[in-house]
Each structure stands twice: as C-alpha cells, then as structure tokens.
Amino acid sequence: MTSSLLLRNGTVIDTDPVPTVLAGADVLVEDGRIAAVGPGLPAPADAEVVDATGRIVMPGFVDTHRHTWQAGIRAILTDATLPAYLERVLGELAPRYRPDDVYTGTLAGALECLDSGITTLVDWSHIQLSPGHTDASIEALRASGIRAVFGYCHGGDGDLEAETRRVHREYFGAPAGTLSMAMAALGPEIAREDRVLAEWRLARDLGLPVTVHMGGHGPESAARGLAFLAGNGLMEHPTTYVHANHYTDEALKRIAAAGGTVSVAPTIEAALDIGPPPTGRARNAGVPTGLGADTVASGPGDMFSIMRAAYLLERGRPNLSFGTADVLRTATIEGAEAAGLADVTGSLTPGKQADLLVLRTGTLGVAAAHDPIAAVVLSADTRNVDTVLVGGRVVKRGGELLERDVPSLLDSLSASAARLAGR
Template identity: 45%
Template structure:
C-alpha cells in the first residue's frame, strides 16, 4: 500500500513534517516515509489530507459504552455510586462484549488505533473472554488490562480484601496472550493502595510481575484518592517500577512526582474527566517538568466524549488557563515552556505508545514500525485553509474529518465510513442498554423502603 501526496506529520523528530509526502506499507509495516516514492502498490490518494499516526488512548473503561451518558453531571464520588454500584453488578458477559465491540469501533471511527482497555468488570470468567473477543473482532490494537470484578462497592473498593483472581488472570494470559507481539497484549488493572488492603496490593503487583505483564492503576485523584498518598505508600511497600502506569495523578506531592520519575513509571491523563468530574487539574506541565512523557486517555463515556480531539483541547485549554491564572496572580510572565499544539499531538500519539509499552511498534510514522495511520480530510470547512497543520489537527479537527484509518496495515475506515458491521454493533449495545436500564429500574422498584 502506498499513501501518496498527503501532508505528513510523522511525529518522528528525525523525519519531521513533510508538506507533501508518501508512505509505503509492506506486510503491515511502514517501510519508507519520503517526499516521493514510486512502487508497485495499491495507491491511497492522500491529496488534501493531513496524515498522522493513529491516536493512542492509554486508559478507557470500554465496557461502559452501553451506559454512555448515564452520568453527565457526576462527580467522581457520584460515579462510584451511579456506575460501579448501580450498573456494574448487573453486567452480563454479553453486555461486556457489546460494549467492547461498539466502544472499540468508536475508537477506530475517531482515529484511535491503539486502546488500553481498563476492564474492571470481570464479574465471572466469561466476562474477560467476551471483552477480548470483541477487541479481536474489531481489529484494533489494544492492551487488555484485566481488572477486578465489580459486583459490590463495599467488597471491591476502599480497603478491599478481595484480590483479582490469579488463576483466571493466568488462564487469560495463557489462552489469549501467550505472545507479547500480537495486535492484542495484556496488562493488569489494579486498584492499588487506599482502595485495597496491603496484602491485596502486594499480591496483585506480584501476580503481574510473575506473568511479565505491565500494571496500570488510578492514583492521586479527587477528594478521596487525592488524600491517600498512594505513590508514597507504594514506595514504602517497595512496589514502584518502570512497568507501572499511573492514571490521573492530579494530587501528587513533589516527593511523589520524583518517586515516579526515579522509578521510570509512566503517566496517563484524562483531562476532560479530570476537570469535569473533580479529579483535579490535569498535571501536564508538572509531569513534563519531572522528565516524564504524559499521555492522554478518554476514561469514561458515561460522562465525556470518546474522541482524542476533545482530550487534546481540554488538556491544552485547562492547563494553559491554570498557568496563566497563577502567573497573573503572582504578576510574573508566563513560563517559556508553556504548552504548545505540537506538545498535545505528541501526547496523543507517540507519548501514548510510550505509556502503553508500544513505542517500538506504533505512535509515529517511522520505518520499521507497524502501519497505524490516520488520514484527516483537511479540505473540510472546519479545517480549511491550512496555515499550520499541527494546529489544524489539535484545534480544528473532529471525528467528522477522520477519513481513513489503517491498523497494522489493514484499512478499517475508508472514505469516512467504518469497514465493519456498524448496525449489528449498534443493535447489540442498544439491547444491552435496554437490559441494564430495565434491571436498574426493577431493583429500585423492589428495594426495601
């Protein structure tokens, strides 16, 4: 496949940006990125397109697609009750399948080619099987992060004594992820200190490291977890390491930032959720200041949109607003390292791949990497005329501009339309919504007064 004549934002600092460039793909791998390439190949005409690497969503609870927008006004405290203690206990394996199918197609439609699926809905062994099967069917690149069950808020959150079942994690690892080089890889989605007793925390970290899979954990957010001092506790337990991604991180002490940086940990931020639900200010510049490379994620479609354009703009606007306000208050000039549009595109692509442990595979248009490529229609009125292609992507583009999406060399969206049975996915996820809403209503009707 030869992508010809697009405006290429490679996100590879050696290749740079090409005002007009070609990308050659062979056997799912990028083999050349140059101003002009001649080859006997299927031609993808990228005239009028901006060509970028696929976006990387480094943390999404994809299973919540069936309850999209159920909690539009929720705080984080509300979310625990309205989602984890209301809908989650009712989820059947088929609801996880329907949500992951629709949710990962939603990602592909929006130009997200890599997804960290933070799946804390494993109420039975059939639940992870269903979620993984849906990811396989859509053809997205994904890291399946095996999480806890969610059948009771009292049992699974806040000093929980119930560990993620090691036997089932091992079964899933052996059944689906015997190799770490496939389109799908595995991680462990742990709740961590404050949410679990120390013995559970130790057992889950040990399980992940025994299996050689990375760890991903929510930390330092909101009224509750912001006061747990989770990083300091993990340090005292001797558990910090380069295999761990820390999500949100809104309320870290300087000591905790340094501990994460020194341990080689990685950072995932969900800016729209963080400012909307009360997690705290997205600490983009704080992370960068400690030499870290933060990434972006969607988190929950129960409350925010599921596209990366929203996240880039939310992080860009809120972080600049916070810094500007602090500088105004102190009557000083804004710092020279103020966030730029290019910074935000890096967070959404190559930094995301770094956080997912896939930087040698995806995140930039670099020869040798797998071909995860997105073509954006830059002739549309919301983007044209182009003065600065990076600014056009970060500040003007939206899902309607995503014309073509390629994952591992396979076209998943062409001419603005997904090459998938969207109607079947929509029917399935709507049926799950109907079932879950009905079950919630029945419980409210029969609940004791």
C-alpha cells in the same frame, strides 16, 4: 490486504522526536509496517497507491485509559462528581452487566475508537465479574481489529491469582497479534495491602506492566499510596499512574526516575472534580504522559475533544509553554510510551507497525488552516477521519468502517443500554 500500500503526496505529520510537518510527502507501508517516509518514493510493483493530496497523514492516536465496556451507558451520568460515578456506575449499573452486554459495549467502544482515529487502546477493564465476562471482553477487542492492551482487573468471587493466570495462559501466553495484556491493579489507594502485593507480584511473575488509579483521591491518599509502593520496592516495576492529579512535583519526579508513566483524562478529571489535570506538571517532571477518554458515561470518547480539553486546561492555568505540538505528542508517541508500545506505534518511524490516519482537510472546519499540527489539535473532529490503518490493515476508508455491520451492532447496543438502565 495487499502487501504494499503507498500514501502519495500528503501533508505528513510525524511526532518523534518532535511533531514535524513534511509537505508533499509519501508514506510507504509494506507487510503491515512503515517502510519509508519522504517525497517521491517509488511505488513497489504490487502496491496500492492512494492519492493523499490535500490530506493529512499521521500516526494513529493512542488512548491510554478507557473503560471500554461502558459504551452502553454513554451520558448516563453528567454534571456529577467522582463519588456519584462510583455509586451509580460501579455500584448500581456494573452488577447488571451480563457477558453479552460486556461484549456489545466493548465492541462498540473499540469501534468508536477506530472510527475517530484511535488505533491503540489501553482498555482498563474492571467488569470482570466472572470468567465469562472476561472472555467476552477479550473476544470483543479481538473482533474489533484495534490494537489494544487489555488491562485485566480481577473482580467477582474467584481467586485473583488463578484467574489472572488463566487469562494470561489462554489468551496471551503466545504473541497475540494486536492484543497484549496489562495488570489493571486496584492499587494501594483502593485495595487492601495483601491484594496490592498480590497484584504487583503477579504482574512481575507474568511479565505484565501495571496500570493503576493512583493520585486522584486527594493529596494525603496520593502521598500514602506512593510511599507504600516505594516502601515495598514496587515503584521500579513498569507502571502507569492514572489520574495523577494530586502528586506534588517532587512525587512526579520520583515517578519519572523510577521509569513510570502517567495517563491523564482531562475531560473526566475536570468534569468529575477529581482535580486539575496534571498534564503539564507531569511532562515538566520528565514523565511520559498520555491522554485517555476514561468513561463515556460522563464525557466524550474521541481524541479530538480530549486534546482540546488538555490544551485549554493547561493554557488556562496558565501554562503558556504548553502548545499544540505538546498535545499532539501526548495523543501519539507519549501515549504509546505509557501503553508500553513506543517501539510498536505512535510515530512514523520506519519499522514500526503502520497504525495510520488520513484526515480530510476539505471541510469548513479545517479548510485553509495554516498550521497542520494546530489544525489537528484545535480544528479537526471525527468527520475528518477518512482512512484508518492498524498494522497496515485498512479498517476505515472513505469515512466508513469496513467489514462491520454497524447498524446491527447499534441495535444490540441500544437493547443492552435499555436493559441496563431499567427501561
């Protein structure tokens, strides 16, 4: 990687404080960070200059909730509901996973993210059946080159506290580059009270944010779970509420006041009948709201599909005040807030990590678009993702992932998928 890279004369979209288009502008990257944005920037002597004329340059997408290990069971459970998912995927398939299946699935899932323009990922990893499964998950994320928050959800027969502390000590005790850790808590709507209290206590002691499935199991469960957190003084801890579908507007305001965030998986929440996605309601309540793919077992894995689902489900409610610029914020800077990385990524603010996308516009599906923001949200797809940078490092160029033997990985994924499905 050269120390400087200048993306010259692109249609630049920034996302903070609001999505804004700057035509004919440059983005300068130095030492992995965004150094400057504007027209006619001088090129440093050592800079690689990339002509972005006719292309869109923007922050990378942020996926705030994905079970990345499930890449090997893609489309295995469509036209189903949440109880069927719990029975089939978590009850039947997950116990079949070996550490090598976890590694292959997580690596393939993370590369799928990069290929489609997702540069930051919250990996909600509940396949931690043994220390070997955990080690495989982390090594795969590291090998992929993506910026990731590893959401550790303890499973198996070991000790929750001892194993969580081991993972933190061995992998995250010192700055770990593009990887960080979160407590992926089962939470009060799923687990016993003693486990919940242990999860939040560990998160506090280790300085980890919490990401938890709460609000998606019906109104009574949502109210009861939030009351438990409030009653035990846990709401003020940095927490992302995943599938906040059944919270009332007042409950969402309480989450906002406590500094919480929300992750919405609009395709999965609609497909599995979890409930109407709360994207607009959460944002109206003042909650930073990100988007996630959740599971490719039952839905798509690219942010373009997810953004369109979020937009259409809100507009069909109807929430006509929710527009394409709002969607783009949820897929970028608000997603970074939900991931706890708003000071690192999600916008083109100088000083942030250079997590960037260059999108082709010379395709039949995007050509002649009059509004670049709407084109990204409503018209583009993975074919338009030409170049991807993570921390200034080019991981995709000319539409191809770099430094990856993708065919061999796909062969391994296919073999893993066949074994897991019993074929």
